[in-house]
Amino acid sequence: MKKTYYLFNPGRMSRKDNTLSFTPVDENNREGQTRYIPIETVDNIYCFGSLDANSALYNFLGKNHVSVHFFDYYEHYTGSFMSKDYLLAGKMQIEQTRYYSSDKKRLVVARKFVEGAAFNMLKNLTYYTNRGRGLSEHIDRIVNYQSLIAGTTRIDELMGIEGNIRQAYYAGFDLIINDFEMGSRTKQPPNNEINTLISFGNMLCYTACLSQIYHTQLNPTISFLHEPGYRRYSLALDIAEIFKPILIDRIIFTVLNKRQLKASDFRKELNACVMKESARKTFVQAFEEKLKETFKHRKLSRNVSYKHLIKLECYKLQKHLLGMEEYKPFKMLW
Template sequence: MKKSYYLFNPGRLSRKDNTLCFTPVDEQGNEGQPRHIPVEGVDNLYCFGSLDANSAMYNFLGKNHVSVHFFDYYEHYTGSFMAKEYLLAGKMQVEQTRYYLSDKKRLPLARTLVEGAAFNMGKNLKYYQGRGKDVTESLARIENYTTLIATATKVDELMGIEGNIRQAYYAAFGPIINDFEMGNRSKQPPQNEVNALISFGNMMCYTVCLDQIYHTQLNPTISFLHEPGARRYSLALDLSEIFKPLLVDRTIFSVLNKKQLQANDFRQEMNRCVLKDSARKVFAQAFEDRLKETFKHRSLGRSVSYRHLVKLECYKLSKHLLGMEEYKPFKMLW
């Protein structure tokens, strides 16, 4: 089975036959121990340090459908190398565009995406409420805002409702997380440890959604809740709203409450909080373990991984756009 690899150190990527060779290189130019990876076992490469690779290498990666996702020093997602869009289909492109251009078609779909995200946020809070965490006020606020979704008449209005729901949701992080305070949500830049983890985790979730979209006929640049824009894959933003509570937030709660990450795993630089390299590795491993975790899918009647669950969501959306089956977002039951 193919897997993702995380390259935290700067280095050089080369090829020998059908094997990738990553050689870490430190600031003085000294080479470390090379690591060899058979290309047929690689799904994605996540690069957090500078990567030295030539066009022949990217041709090789493209032919083997290996995606490379890049992050800067501050954990910001900066872009991806993706092989040519080998599954794109004209009919899907046309129907996806029609849905975006028609308010009558787009608005109900955008409502459904917000409803799915709100449900999963509420489900997270109910899970911790059952374990003695006082999140009653946040749950009540989320439920009140959720009632407004059905009467929203514009996508911008839905985005505002979703923002209010998420603000109420983040207010519950304080009672849930031990030993850390989140305060207000701060993104650019994140001001404390919890905000830094949220920003980092959300970017990881975005790349997972983008990668799974790539393996379907959907066009990642045409979206329904978020506005399509230059140089961004806005459909991945749409889908990540549903999965952030499940993949990102549950991972954050786990690594902090189990003390896998502590205050000394972060550092303050200028006006921002950043993860140390060791913290990035711990969180990335926990996130990857979450993606590999399986559960019994209630509709399929078999076990699927959380990573595959994202692809199934893409398939459901595809069927909706083609008029085959009404889209219903994934909703957590636990």
């Protein structure tokens, strides 16, 4: 079974027969022990340190459909190497483009993403309200904004409602999380521990969605809620809206409230808050465990992992675009 590999240390990677060879290098240019990874076991590679590689390696990765995702020093996602789109189909491309080009059809799909995201955010707040966290005011605000989704007539109007929903949602984090304060949402750069975890986690969710889109016939550059941009896989942003409350926010609540991460796992630099390597490893491990976690799918009547659930979401969107079945976003019931 293929898996994701995370490279936290800078180093050199090359091809050795049908194996990847990675040699970590410290700040004094001293080499560590080389690790060999059979290419058939690799699905994705996440690079959090500088990677020294040549075009021969990327040709090898491309032929084996291995994606590489890059992050900078401040854990910001900077880009991905994706191999040639090998599953794209002409009919799917045409229909996806047609839906984007039609304001009416695009808005229908975009509303679905916001509806699914709002439902899953409310589910998180309701869970903690039932445990005495006093989030009723935040829930009421989101419900009020939620009622406006169906009446939107423009994408920018819908994006404004989505922004208000998320602002009301994040305002409740201080009542959910112990020992840390979030305040307002800050991104570039995040100014405290919670904002740092949100930014880091959202990028992991985005790349997970991108990887699953890549294994379908959907074109990741043609989106509906977010505006497609130059060299931007914006469809992954659309789908990630549904899964961020499920995959990322619940992990944040767990690792902080169970004190798996403490204030000492972060470092303040100027006006930015940065995760130490130990914190990144802890969060990534929790994320990987969440993706592998399974539950009984109510429609399929079988257990599926959260990772596979993202691909199922892509399949549902495909069916909608092909006129086979109305798209309904995933809504968690627990």
